[in-house]
Amino acid sequence: MSRVTVYHDCVQVVFVLPDGLDPKEIHKRAWLFEQTFGDNIDLSGTAKTFTLNVYQQDVQRFDYDSVAVERAVSGLRLPIYVGRSRTGDEVYDMTEHPHLLVAGETGSGKSVALRSILTTLIRTAGDRMELYCADLKRSEFHLFKGIARQVVVEAPRLHQIVLRIRKDMRKRGDVLDRAGMAHVDELPRKERPPYIVLAIDEVALLKKERDLMDGIEEISAIGRALGVFLILSMQRPDSDVLDGKLKNNLTVRMAFRHSDEINSRITLGSGEAADIQQSQKGRMMLKLDGTKTVQGPYLDLPKAKTLLEPYKAVEEPTGAQEPQPEPVEDDVIEIGVL
């Protein structure tokens, strides 16, 4: 049984599987649909009912437009503007889908995506968010100096931040216990702490930092209710880093071009990110309630700087050292119990 609907930009076929047919076979044979209908298709469905959309054209590249972005995310508490899919703007709220993994080979568009995601967050979440950035490649996050609480480039400094966030999480947990509530958003407005977002570029460089990775994993496990969220990026999805719990807790995945199907499967659970062409900069497979093709907006550095200028607290003098973090009194003990 099937139903065909013709829209202005696509033809939609909804079909129902006969009992006894394994739905996994439909996904496994998605290539059959591509051979018949071309590349511009989206196939979704779970047990019995499937939807196949056949679009007339591919998603197009486009520039970041702050007015359009801010309109698209209005009403969200901690908004992520992902880009445009074939059906329109793709946005979501981090408070509902907490931890994000951005992965893709070099030059595929990760840095541009992080730039646009964090620019949107800063401009829209304002005082509701405290941002911490770790730029282990020393390439991108200097843009957020003077805006983020801290921008660090070395693992030990990041470890200090993670320890401090863990302390804060413990305090937030105590407040929730006392109030008999399950989520910081349920607290009265005056007592509600700001959301904390920790963004780490090239998290694979932390592979050998076991204590630090354990701390990050803990944030991924209990951060959501306490208002603490992760944005992690990596070039090659390393299964040592993305092993076990951490990977499962990074529920939203943005998979830019991957070199092969095996790597794509580590990030996405399917091989689709290996089908993205090298020329398709900013193109990703977004995994969030299913998987779909999305084009991220292009935001260049000068434009990002202009958009962020009003949010800069203090201009750091040239050549100045990064400010030293406040000491965490019981670091050593904490590392032991991480």
Ligand SMILES: Nc1ncnc2c1ncn2[C@@H]1O[C@H](COP(=O)(O)OP(=O)(O)OP(=O)(O)O)[C@@H](O)[C@H]1O
């Ligand atoms: N959304 C986009 N739209 C159009 N072009 C883009 C987009 N994203 C990236 N590009 C182009 O691709 C180039 C590489 O992108 P980017 O620096 O984000 O890659 P990357 O994945 O971060 O690479 P690396 O891992 O080496 O840092 C950019 O300089 C830009 O020219």
